[in-house]
Amino acid sequence: MTALRTPLYDWHVSHGARMVEFGGWDMPVQYTGIVEEHQAVRTAAGLFDISHMGRLSFAGPDALGLIQHVWTNNAATMKDWQVRYGLVCNEQGGTRDDVLVYRWPYGWAMVVNASNRPKIVGWLSQHRAGRDVQIADQTLATCMVAVQGPKAVELCRGLTDADVSQLAYYHGVATRYRGDQCVVSRTGYTGEDGLEIMLGAAHAVELWEDLLARGARPCGLGARDTLRLEAAMPLYGHELTEEIDPYQAGLGWAVKPDKGDFIGRDALLRRREDTSERRRVGLELEGKRPAREGAAVLRDGREVGKVTSGTVTPTLNRAIAMAYVDPACTAVGTALEVDIRGKPAAARVVKLPFYQRAK
């Protein structure tokens, strides 16, 4: 199966982006360099093509019911235009995906990971039962771009009819971009302030070039990864899998068993009490060698965990990693070792996130 292309694919290629296959899509991993792009987001504004992410819309009287059934967080307490993060879990409490749910006055939307789009679409179909809900996969008909950084929102002044600088964090608005319908939300995956914009696919290049002209710098998936890692945000397939439950990942705040029943609820209540399971921690390594996914974490020569993501963080200029380790090793300050291709590197558990933007 050949990879899918976003509406911005030709732009990326003609502007020298290095392309890589990700989640079934041909995506830019970098334009000029991961470190430069990362720094642009931390200091000014970076622009990401995130059209590969799955965009699903829900309409009908039973839309809320279906979302509540498959999602761990509580959609019933969301206000119109609010956006909320939560998990879709399997019956054993393991994570099928981490998603954002959007509540509109006229329906709902869910943004899912690109690699999980077929899985979640299938899951919704499997569990809809007789509910009166219409689900549409809007992914191919739309584009999505993220503008992220301390200057991002200011740079978008006047971009749309609505004044997006007034948007509260984790809220959205339906408005128009040069006459075309779009949705803007104050959300992101970088740890910086910023916006994510969903628009009809036909207008993608126009929006992209407009944002560049306003001063945003194109950034690829390489920087997206180093940014989210610094901000300790999980990446599905690394910190979240079908075997890992949200509590292990430190995402218990996105699980609301009191809201009522949902798929995986009983298993999650049991797993919440299970003190034997490995938990996600942040590691800071000595030296400049990054640990990579799959590297063993050791204490006194014994394997106590595994790295799920690692890099040398451009902002802090240190080797950092996220790992799942035995409960006895999770205390901040615990001295551990990471096996990097046969050589041990000293590491210690640090508080997450590694980076937090100034308020």
Added chain:
Amino acid sequence: MDPKKLRYAPTHEWASLEGDTCTIGITKFAVEQLTDIVYIELPDVGDHVFKGDGFGEIESVKAVSDLYSPVDGEVTAVNEKLANDPSIVTNDPYGKGWMVKVKVEPGTTLDHLLTLEQYEKQVASEGH
């Protein structure tokens, strides 16, 4: 080092032979492919290196690559500055970014390596 006077391995290392000392580094092309170099692992003085075998690693933000020795010999010098500042390689891969110096057997030549013209042809054909 003048790139025109160097010889090249298909794996993107360059070599320069003066007397029985061979200086080794990586090419500008390799540096451009790696972009953000975060770590370079080099052998110790006294280690033996073997033609075609790995002698170290170079790591970028995204991935790690092996460095291959173009000659047999004994390491007599290692560029210690690279450990603290890998950007030296990025900025000056043929000069200050040299990596190791290797003492080779008398009579060793670099004839088995590519000329600049041959190397550039290879790079062009790799479709980069």
